[in-house]
Amino acid sequence: MGERTTQSTRAGLGPRGRLTQARLRLRYWFDTTMARGTPALIGWLTLVCLAIVIPASAALVWADTNTPTTLTNQLVAIWKSIGRTFGLGGAVGTPAYVALSVLLALVALFFASTLVGLITAGVNRKIMSLRRGRSLVLEERHTVVLGWSDQVFPIVAELVEANANQRRAAVAILADRDKAAMEDDLHVRVPDRRTTRVICRTGSTTDPAVIGRVNPGTARSVVVVSPADEEPDAADAQVIRTLLAVNGNQAFDERTHVVAAVRDTRNHRAAVLAAGPTGRVLDIDQVTARLIVQTSRQPGLSLVYADLLNFAGDEFYMTAEPGLYGKTFGEALLAYATASVVGIVRADGTVAVNPPMDARLAEGDEIITIAADDDTTILADEPLVVDESAMADAKPRVPVAERILLLGWNRRAPMIIEQLDRYVAAGSSLDVVARQDSATEAVDAFGRLEHLKVTHQRGETDRPGTLAALDVGAYDCVIVLGYDDERAAEQGDADFTTLVTLLHLRDLESTLGRDIPVVTEMTDEQNRALAPLSEGTDFIVSGKMISLLMTQIAQNQRLVALFQELGNAQGSEVYMRPAGDYVVTGRDTTFATVVASAGRQNQCAIGYRLHDRSGMAPDYGLVLNPDKREPLRLGPQDTVIVLAK
Template sequence: MVIMTTVEPENLEDPSRVLQDTSSLWPMRTVAALLGVKRTIVKIEGTNRHDLNGKFAHVQAYDPVKGRYSAILLDNTEDEIIYLPPTSIKQINILDATWFAISYAWQAQSLDKLYIILIVLLAISWRKQDIIIHRMSEIVTVTVLLLGVSFIGRFLLSEYNLVKEKAESMVGTRNPISTVEMIEYRVEHYFSTSQWAKVALLLTFTFILISMGAVALAFCGDDSISGAVWLAWTFVADPGTHADAPEGFLVRFVSFSITVGGMLIFALMIGIISDYIGNKIDELKKGKSRVIESDHSVMLGWTDKSIAIIQQISLANESEGGGTIVVLADAPKEDLEEHLASAMSQERGSALELMGTNVVFRSGNPLEESELQRVSVLTARSVIVLSPESLSPDEADANQVRQVMALKALDGVNGNECPPVVVEVQDVDNSELFTLVAPDFAEVIVAHDLIGRFMLECARYPGLACVLESMMGFEGSEFYFEEWPELKGKSFLDITCRFDDAVPIGIKSNSGKVFINPKNDHIIQEGDKILVLAEDNDTYEVNDGSYETNKKIESPPAAEDAKQVEKIMFLGWRRDMADLITQLDGYVAKGSELWLFNTVPVEERNELLKDQGHKSELKLDNLLVYNVVGNPLIRRDLSRIVSVDHDGETVSLDEVDSILILADSVSIENGATVMSCDSRSLSTLLIIQDIQKRLYDEKKEALGSSTSIKPVSPITEILDSRTRSLLDVVSCGSAYVMSNQIISSVIAQVSEDRDINAVLRELLTAEGSETYIRSVSKFVDLKKEDKMSFWDIALKARQHREVAIGYKPAGLGFREASLLIINPPDKSLDRQWAPGDEIITFALD
């Protein structure tokens, strides 16, 4: 260890006395105590040996015989003693002391001895005749500078040793690297692994510039360390400040250099801030931030049904002033927002209307629990899980099982229960998987199965599509459960006329079981809820019961409606065709015929119906299946329909009772879009209508108008809601089924109340109550009476154990009578009933 001091020539005779004298001053006494050094440092100049001039040495002793001082060079590792005349020893000034401190620290390769720099700074302050203990600002300034230099120096020294070590380890290899390349690699490492690397670099450059500038200003001017630091900061922060620098070339040069460095630092700072703000905006655009919401609806995934679901939930939220829908999908947030904006910018009537509902998009993988927590799924009102369309049915359903398990894993986290979950499934055979992994946790909606049942009912009863579609969405009247204590002890017949703005259709018992169209004597118990069809959950209430329900109401005797043998034709192929045929077999009379017209070869059909061996042969009790191979887009194939079995039996389009045009799954599997599938369906519809018209005209001409019967209108499955406006062009009327729209409406309704799933399941199956369109003559003898209220019709319907939910006047189509077919107004007022009026009911058969 060494100590730097100023050596006066008259004191060189006794170096020990030099230490003693200098140690009498309190700063040197402190330093001596810290270092334990008893040597004096001097600078050599003016000797004949030029290799010694400018070097530092510490004096050992004075030889009076030789008249010289014995000394050892500081950079001499062998401790070789040299002898110096008194004239070659120079007094150390501040610059010498600073240079020595830096040289010593570098040679030692250790920054633990930075108190050497402290001594230099103390010496500078001593030179300015400021006692540090009386200048707290000096202490604070020096402390901050020391901490900064220590931290930066340690980091740079560790990085230097690491770079040097790695560079040396690569020497002699086939791919040696230079030190510069290694430094670039380390810089890249920090910039790619730390988001604060740019900020740290900026602060480091700023600190170094201010520190070096302050030291230079202190040397060149009359400022103390704290004053020089503040002056250097003003030069960095305000480029115009250097114009007021003191006179003197050296001071102004230093001021100018600091100012130029400050301009570069502020340019770097602006670039870093700009990058940071840009990155934050990009993160927001990508949907990576957390959603802070509660009582909102969460939709996991994005499909063709998403827009329709958003529309239905917006309708449900309208009465509450709007709500929030959060969509989490594995797609870019910008693309999702573009889809939403496109749907909202369509023509009036088909445009998406949010009605105060806010839609928030987030991009991420819904299968990850962290992503689910990011959209606040535990504080949501409901969760909708959409089936991915890009996967095969089995793979998609497996994906849905994992999704439900991920949601189940969050159930109970932080004391929060997972909200009701609605899962869309593609294959009915996979629905049992969700009961195995999470019983009573999620409501399963099998899209294909539901649409299949829906289309079967619509095909057999023209006009039923409008009725069912009205019940499925939130645009008209929908299903609601509510407990009414004032109706406790009443029978279901007694409450038939107790709601002015709703139609009671069933009861949910306090045990959770739902009864649709119960018996008249079914008594409402405490805790039971009444199932009604109403416009909204706050638009109806119980009336005073003044309408007389026990008055004598006669109804024509019930006639046995024997099932008639039917001929039904399916054009196109569905993946769940086997389930569709099985459902149809439960509806029709024995001996009915089903004609399958599509492009799939018969041998392949049999394999598809057995699901490649996973299902058994179809066992049909009532249906006879006729297979026809043809293309529904080719007029020739539709003009002459010949079965490939049953001895080549034929049928014409005017002879069938129901025609169902299916969205062909074969085309979809081959890459067809929903719009192209709709185009195929519309083309098929036009060809069929033209052929039917020609056949009708021919029979009318041959047999006369009295015996000719107009052929049935085909029921067309439509996938894209934008196709609806084209249906009026082809005079389709009400003979179409918006399959995606219906599924979306069902999903939205079940998400609001999971018990609705049980209601729809019963209404769309052959078991239990179904929807029927009855002639008014079934309930009213128009020859005896033709003026009564809708409630009178409803009471007459109860005598047949049917629930009347609405009616259609004879002169109106179903779409024109949309306000009457479900939950009509003015139920207590009498109206004139006429032949052709129809009553819509729920009945067992």
């Protein structure tokens, strides 16, 4: 029945339908033949070549002006043309002689083509191996970066700046990611490498044998990057495994210091143990909380820290200066014209930031300075001029209770509240507005605070009605935190609610007719560029700040003690104080006079900020480490940046 139906169907087809059916069957037969493998492919290739070469050779012979007259000679000429085309020689003679000649030519052709194929395959394998990033790095005194996230780009950019005065520098990156993809991303985000070569390798950062590809044994430092697309616990687990793998690598030199960072404070101790004695592990939550607290009490302080941690500006250096041995720290303050003295590294390695002015430098001590580069820390040729008549005394201030508003909630919020309690005066209050019930539970647990009274109300911080009902203008400072709950994870952007909240705060500023001091925490530097700006807004981009801090420590491990001192509420910290506390405002003077006046108050002056330029990019009026000899006139609203207890 089926056969009769098929035959009747064929009979009903027209000429065009039968032609289409024939084409389909021919195509099916060809595909079936090709599926038989290499022999079928060689056969088809031979047939196609013969179908082209034989007619073309015949046409060449017959078109020649010297065409043989007899058919036999014409066939011989055609055979010679075919032989030259296929490299068979075209030998003429007895059939056995021709057959043996063809056989030898085919054998030679087979071996030649096989050799070319083997060489091509070997070269391709080598190229693919190199493209996969699995070859060994033979650099020395280079920086190794393990892992991949957005932190890699500022780290590489800062290393390029730090190595600008070196002829040959290298950064080797190992990550479980395609080598070409890493190179493409780096080319877009860090196009100018100057004198630094960036080498990418592919592999697992938790395998000690694979880590050997980037040669950590001869590296200057190893930086372990936290994965960005994972939860804090999972990301910290990856960092800890990588640290264990680094120490498990047989070629690793203990003189090479390791720098890493964990997101969750609970994982910090385990990471420190995994890093070993030469490792330094930063607690991202703690560092971010300190920055937010200090900046909330001193608007503009985030700019100072960003400049100090950025190799493109002025940064910390430690320099041995035998010419200052036996002199006091107060005398050292005015020993440099283009560097700001801030502390001493004792011969035993202890760091003293802003020590007593009568502390003397001994042999083996080093001076801690803020300078544009290590080669600019040079003693002044002649004593700096100080105008004592332009000096002023600081006016006594009575601590005043503050009102602070905290919008949003995440795991760092309790740390921020604890840090705030150490700084504010007694009777200060903190009002928390967040959508989580966990915020209420955390606030209820803060009965032990000494100076700060904390209250909480539930509300959506990105709703204009919520903010309008808060009387935002009555607060001394507003802190905006991003959420890290399930809802924020579903949105896929932790900064989205923060951006919307900032829009509403900016609208309230226009209604109030004045700026609202706002400190905002963000996770993505690109969102920082989208945020609505105002002169009173400070941005703490936690990922970038941590990247800058890690790069500084990677270049100089001894900076760890310095940064710990700056982040300690009981130590010396960066403050922005009124210019009138140091010099007579509105009068021409020099920064040397400001430094001398600050020294009398047991402080180290490192710069100033001009109020009239505080809203102007890119420096927003901030001047760090100015030349102490240049003329300077500070106004009553300008501030001096100092290190003080």
